[in-house]
Every structure is written in C-alpha cells, then in structure tokens.
Amino acid sequence: MKTEPTAQQIESNKLYSTMGMSDSEYQLAKTTLGRQPNYTETGLFSAMWSEHCSYKSSKVLLRRLPTKGEKVLQGPGEGAGIVDIGNNQAVVFKIESHNSPSAIEPFHGAATGLGGIVRDVFSMGARPIALLNSLRFGHLDTPRNKFLLTEAVKGMAFYGNNLGVPAVGGEIYFDPCYAGNPLVNAMCVGLINHEDIRKGQAHGDGNTVMYVGAPTGRDGVDGASFSSKELTDDSEGVFVKGDPILEKALMEACLEVIKHPALVGIQDMGAAGLISSSCEMASKAGMGMELYLDKIPQCETGMIPYEIMLSESQERMLLVIEKGREEEIRTIFAKYNLTAVDVGKVTSDGLMRLFVGSEVVAEVPADALAEQAPEYHMPSQVAEYYKNMPEATIDPITDYNQTLLALLAQPAIASKKCLYEQFQHDGTIGSDAGVIPVPGTNKALSMTVDCNGRYVYLDPKVGAAIAVAEAARNIVASGATPLAVTDNMNFGNPDNPEIFWQMEQAIDGIAEACLALDTPVIGGNVSLYNERSGSAIYPTPTIGMVGLIDDISHATTQFFQDAGDLIYIIGETKPEFGGSELQISQKGKIQGRPPSICLETEKANQQAVLKAIKAGAIKSAHDVSEGGIAVAIAESLFTGGCFGAKVDIPLDDAALLFSESQSRFIVSISPEYQIGFEQLTGATQIGEVTNCGHLVISCNGKKYIDAHSAELQKTWEEAIPCLLK
Numbered sequence: 001m002k003t004e005p006t007a008q009q010i011e012s013n014k015l016y017s018t019m020g021m022s023d024s025e026y027q028l029a030k031t032t033l034g035r036q037p038n039y040t041e042t043g044l045f046s047a048m049w050s051e052h053c054s055y056k057s058s059k060v061l062l063r064r065l066p067t068k069g070e071k072v073l074q075g076p077g078e079g080a081g082i083v084d085i086g087n088n089q090a091v092v093f094k095i096e097s098h099n100s101p102s103a104i105e106p107f108h109g110a111a112t113g114l115g116g117i118v119r120d121v122f123s124m125g126a127r128p129i130a131l132l133n134s135l136r137f138g139h140l141d142t143p144r145n146k147f148l149l150t151e152a153v154k155g156m157a158f159y160g161n162n163l164g165v166p167a168v169g170g171e172i173y174f175d176p177c178y179a180g181n182p183l184v185n186a187m188c189v190g191l192i193n194h195e196d197i198r199k200g201q202a203h204g205d206g207n208t209v210m211y212v213g214a215p216t217g218r219d220g221v222d223g224a225s226f227s228s229k230e231l232t233d234d235s236e237g238v239f240v241k242g243d244p245i246l247e248k249a250l251m252e253a254c255l256e257v258i259k260h261p262a263l264v265g266i267q268d269m270g271a272a273g274l275i276s277s278s279c280e281m282a283s284k285a286g287m288g289m290e291l292y293l294d295k296i297p298q299c300e301t302g303m304i305p306y307e308i309m310l311s312e313s314q315e316r317m318l319l320v321i322e323k324g325r326e327e328e329i330r331t332i333f334a335k336y337n338l339t340a341v342d343v344g345k346v347t348s349d350g351l352m353r354l355f356v357g358s359e360v361v362a363e364v365p366a367d368a369l370a371e372q373a374p375e376y377h378m379p380s381q382v383a384e385y386y387k388n389m390p391e392a393t394i395d396p397i398t399d400y401n402q403t404l405l406a407l408l409a410q411p412a413i414a415s416k417k418c419l420y421e422q423f424q425h426d427g428t429i430g431s432d433a434g435v436i437p438v439p440g441t442n443k444a445l446s447m448t449v450d451c452n453g454r455y456v457y458l459d460p461k462v463g464a465a466i467a468v469a470e471a472a473r474n475i476v477a478s479g480a481t482p483l484a485v486t487d488n489m490n491f492g493n494p495d496n497p498e499i500f501w502q503m504e505q506a507i508d509g510i511a512e513a514c515l516a517l518d519t520p521v522i523g524g525n526v527s528l529y530n531e532r533s534g535s536a537i538y539p540t541p542t543i544g545m546v547g548l549i550d551d552i553s554h555a556t557t558q559f560f561q562d563a564g565d566l567i568y569i570i571g572e573t574k575p576e577f578g579g580s581e582l583q584i585s586q587k588g589k590i591q592g593r594p595p596s597i598c599l600e601t602e603k604a605n606q607q608a609v610l611k612a613i614k615a616g617a618i619k620s621a622h623d624v625s626e627g628g629i630a631v632a633i634a635e636s637l638f639t640g641g642c643f644g645a646k647v648d649i650p651l652d653d654a655a656l657l658f659s660e661s662q663s664r665f666i667v668s669i670s671p672e673y674q675i676g677f678e679q680l681t682g683a684t685q686i687g688e689v690t691n692c693g694h695l696v697i698s699c700n701g702k703k704y705i706d707a708h709s710a711e712l713q714k715t716w717e718e719a720i721p722c723l724l725k
Helices: 007-012 015-019 023-033 039-048 099-104 106-122 143-163 244-257 273-284 305-310 326-335 366-370 400-408 453-458 460-477 497-517 581-587 599-614 628-635 654-658 671-681 709-724
Strands: 072-074 081-086 089-097 127-137 167-174 183-193 208-213 263-268 288-292 316-321 340-347 351-356 359-365 434-437 444-450 481-490 521-527 540-549 566-570 618-623 644-649 665-669 684-690 694-699 702-708
Touching: 007 015, 007 039, 015 023, 015 039, 023 039, 023 359, 039 273, 039 305, 039 359, 039 366, 081 481, 081 521, 081 540, 089 106, 089 444, 089 481, 089 540, 099 106, 099 143, 099 183, 106 127, 106 143, 106 183, 106 244, 106 263, 127 143, 127 434, 127 444, 127 540, 143 167, 143 183, 143 244, 143 709, 167 434, 167 444, 183 444, 183 481, 183 540, 208 244, 208 288, 208 326, 244 263, 244 316, 244 326, 263 273, 273 288, 273 305, 273 316, 273 351, 273 366, 305 351, 305 359, 316 326, 326 340, 351 366, 359 366, 400 581, 400 628, 400 654, 400 702, 400 709, 444 460, 453 460, 453 497, 453 540, 460 481, 460 497, 460 540, 460 599, 460 618, 481 497, 497 540, 497 599, 566 599, 566 644, 566 671, 581 654, 599 618, 599 665, 599 671, 618 628, 628 644, 628 654, 628 665, 628 694, 628 709, 654 694, 654 702, 665 671, 671 684, 694 709, 702 709
Parallel strands: 089 521, 127 167, 288 351, 481 521, 644 694
Antiparallel strands: 072 081, 081 089, 089 183, 127 183, 208 316, 208 340, 263 316, 288 340, 351 359, 434 444, 444 540, 481 540, 566 665, 566 684, 618 665, 644 684, 694 702
C-alpha cells in the first residue's frame, strides 16, 4: 500500500499545490479544520474546491441567470433540472462536458461523458428518452483532428446505442481554435411523473448509505483536478472506461428502486467520485455521513482512502435507504445482477467521517466541501482584439452558383449524416430540432443544442444571446413552445482578465435572451481552462433547450412538402457578415461584429411562426442561420426527391443572400392559406416550390442562382466524407 505523506510534510513541502490547491486555499482548509489536514483530507478539499466541482470562478456570474419560472419544478442544484409539461408529467434534462478527457482519449472520454449525463437524468427518477451532442474540433486537414472526431463520435454512439437511448440531434463545428482542446458536450432528456421525482439528499439520522454498481478502481483519480487546468502538449490524462451494458442494468434497476418508498435519496458518482456524491447529499440535507471504506467494493488491491474517495470509476450510484429496509432494495438490484452494499450511515452532526476499520482517516464538515469553497470574482478587462476589431468585409461575388456550392461544402454547414448515422435514431421526427413523442399522450418534446462560438468571440454578449435565440428558433420551427435552457459554459482560463470578461459578457447575454424569450436556465455545466499551451478556444456557451408540442400533429419539418406550395421569408435581412460562413470561405478568418439581434423582434417572429403552425397554415419551417437565405432554401430541398424552388427576393445586393441576419425563418404554406397567413404574420411571399428539380434564386427580378437540387444535395452530403478520407 502506498505510504501517505504526513500532514506536516504536506504543508512544509507544499504538496497540496500538486493537487491543485493554492496557498490561500490550503490555509482556509487548515482554518476550517482547526488543524493541518492529512493526506486524504487535503485530497478531499482539493477535489471539491476544484473549478470543475465548485465553480469557484464562475458562480458569482451564474447567479445572474434567471432560474425560476411557472413550470420549473427543479432548477440548478440537483443532478438535472425539471420542467412541468402538464398531466402530472415533467421533462428532465441537462448538458455536461467531457472536454479534457476527450482531448487525450476521445473514444472513452466521449463515451463516459455521455454515460455520466445519462446517470444524472435517471438519478432524478426520469427515464432517459433522448440524447444530443455538441462537438467542436479543429479543421479536418490533419490525421489528429480526424482521429479525435471519428473516435469521439464512435465512443458516444457505442455508449448510447448500447443503452438503447436514441440520439435525436446535435451540432458539429470545426475551427483551428478547437484543434488542441476539442469540446465534447453531451445532453440527455428524460421523462418523469411528478410523484417519481427524486433528489440527491441524505435525510434521516441513522439511515443506511448504500453503494451499487461497478467496483471502485484507481481509474480517474484526480480527474476533477485534471479538468480544472489547462492542457499542455505533455498532458497525460487520468482516464476511465465505461461499460454501457452495466449502465443499462443500473438504469433499469434504479428506475425500479426510485418507486420504492424506502428510497430516501440517490445520486450519481460523477466528478470527484464518492466524495462528491456523499458530501453533496449530506450537505443538501443539512446532515453528515459516515463511510466505512473497507466495505467499498474495490477491483484493485492496496487502495488508500485518498484513491477510494477520489476514484472516478464509472457506473456507480450512491443511495440512502430507510434503516431496516435494506433487503427490500437489495432484492430489486439482485434482479438485475447488481450487488448493493451497505457502506455507511447518515449522521446529524454535519461531518463527513471516513473509517478504515475502527480508525477515523478523515473528518471534514460536509458543508465545507460542498458549499463553502472559495469564491473568486476574477479581474475583468475588455479584450484588446474586441477594442481593435476591423470591420467585417467580404470580397465581391462573381459566381453565385459556385458560392452556394462552396458554402454547402463548408464543414459547419455540410451534412453530418456519415457521423450521425452511427447513432440509433428510433422514434424521432426530422426537423430543425429533434422531436420525440411523449408516450401515452398526443404531445411531443422538441430539443436542440446551439452555439456559434465565432459570434461569441466577436461579441460575447451578442453572440451568447444569439445562441439562446437560435435554439428557440429551432424549437419553434419544429412546432414547439420553448420551455427552458440548460447551458454548458466552455471558456478558456478565467485567470486571464480578457477571458473572464468574455464570461461576464456571455452570461449577461444569455440572461437577457432567456428573460426575453421566457426560457429559464434550470441547470448546466461550467468547463473552464479549455486551452492548450496558452491558446484558448473561442468562448462557447452551448445552449441546450427543450420545448413542448401540445399536439403532435403540429410537429413541423424543415423540408418543402409539395409542388405549388408558397415560400415566405419572415424577418429582415441586413448586410451582416461578421463571423459568417461566407467570410470564412473567402478569407479563412473572421473579423468584424456578429449579426445584431433585437430580442423583441426575435420573440415577435417566433410567436408569429408558432401561431401559424398551430393554425395549420405552415407546412415546413426552417430557421435561417449559417450561410444565410440561399443555404436555408437549399437545405429545405434536401429530401432526396425532385423538388425545386423558384424565388425572387427583394434584396438590393445579391450578396445578402448569404448574410446571417438573425430572427429569420423560411416557411412554406399551401396556397389556400395565403391570405390568412399573410394577415397573421405580415410576411411577403418570395416564391414557390416546384417539381422541376432546380433551385432558381433571383433578386429584384435578376437571376443569380440556377442549380440542380440534386447537385446541391450531393455537394452537401459528400463534403465531410471527402474530408475524412
């Protein structure tokens, strides 16, 4: 067994700094205990006070976010947020990152990230019904970037498919800033009845603490600390492998146990492993906990308390059971070939007390670990690049057909089918957002993930607000009313005043947009230090959003439905090219300000579209985003059929076909709805769907684009496979 350094050695040699603690944090821990912490206790403080677990550099900003709403049943603070959808049902969802592990070992890093977010959802009592992902990598021009992308996708598909939970949506972006530090964000959505809602709280003095799932090994020890610092070219991970077959059994067993009256609380062992789940459960209930470490199932010999408590072995859950009813719970787990072990008890003294045999090896207040981490408001400074940003410019366009083809081949726009076809898709309805029917009802849930990191870099506040607005547009275009948001705050090093300024601005932008669109933030994740060797990613606050379709007959796809249908654009087009795909394709870089956004206009346009969908007028709806109007119309044709479109748009400059102005939709309607639709929305017809297999786009009567729909679709579909070869 490893020999632990003494408490005196830890202080005199500053060994705590190798665990990620600063001098002041060590002194605070020492003051909290009234003595020098021993090796195990130092590890507990280090893990729980890491950025990854405590959000010590971000929670001062996160408090600015709106978290309450009429339908919010559970906001931030538990495994996942919960929103009422009527009829005693609720939707449970959350997004989280597994960025740093995926940068080193992408298959297992991505797989275990997905497994962890699924556990967060079913620990609330909900059955997972859908997965989404938001992925970002460097350009597919190096073997390393291709490897990271393909392995991360394989890992997520491997885990999700074995769980039997379909992937219904996602986004994949490519930019050099993500080459050294890719982003792997996973979102899970579940359904629950109100009476089945459970929380990770350890109530009841004397109640039994029970461990179930995989045995504990040394895999992932110090994982929270690893994810709380920058990557370097010499970084080595502390990685774990997941077992989706075991997780499937654990999920089904827990969903049965959740209905049992003997269950008091349940929580996943995620980042920081056993110490995180145990102290958080105790602290949230105002209680303490004793754990008997020699009873913890272990798959390796000679493990010391530090390793047992900080291991991040996967597929493990911690439960609190009414004393005297343990066998009732064990019997349920046994049906799934799972062993549930009594490993401790709840106490009323507020202390986390760890035993090996009769020896107390650690004794720390639960609140000190879970709630009383240091909190920092870091220095903030407007970024120099922002103050000195040149204006957005584009080159003159001489061939509009070729420009459209080039944009459709841009990796951010091109089809990701070759990647997503690896995932199970059963039960989904294709649209701008993933749509899943709610079993036993006439309702459906719509869900999406969105963020354009380029926009956020160019203007963090505006770009973050756009991320919320675009997520809501996708939800509305599917026929749903937006309900709430879960966010994944991916940023660089908060010690850099310019990075902290990006965080401040982005969170303010999210807050304003969520208030305007009535989509409270019910939970999320913060991932900082996304840098490699001092080079930071674009600020990327990924927005996960869920909406409700009251009547599944209102579910709307993005694809044109019938020849003769009328095509409309809703929203104003302006010369806005900063951070656009056109700018990237022409210049290979971004500059200028991103598109502007008026949240009042955004809300009005969304409400008009949703009202028209519910009135039965709209047959297809697609938000206008990357690539602008021309790309949106082309994408609306990609059904594999022979549809075309002939449109004439009143634009003074044809380059505006590729502007990325916000708050716009392309919709199609049946001719019989024309008068009522125009009265309802104020929209103007720009063309109609044809059966000639051609896309013809004119501006003020002058033709600029005339292309075969099949050629456009072929270019769009083959771009990514070609890059991966």
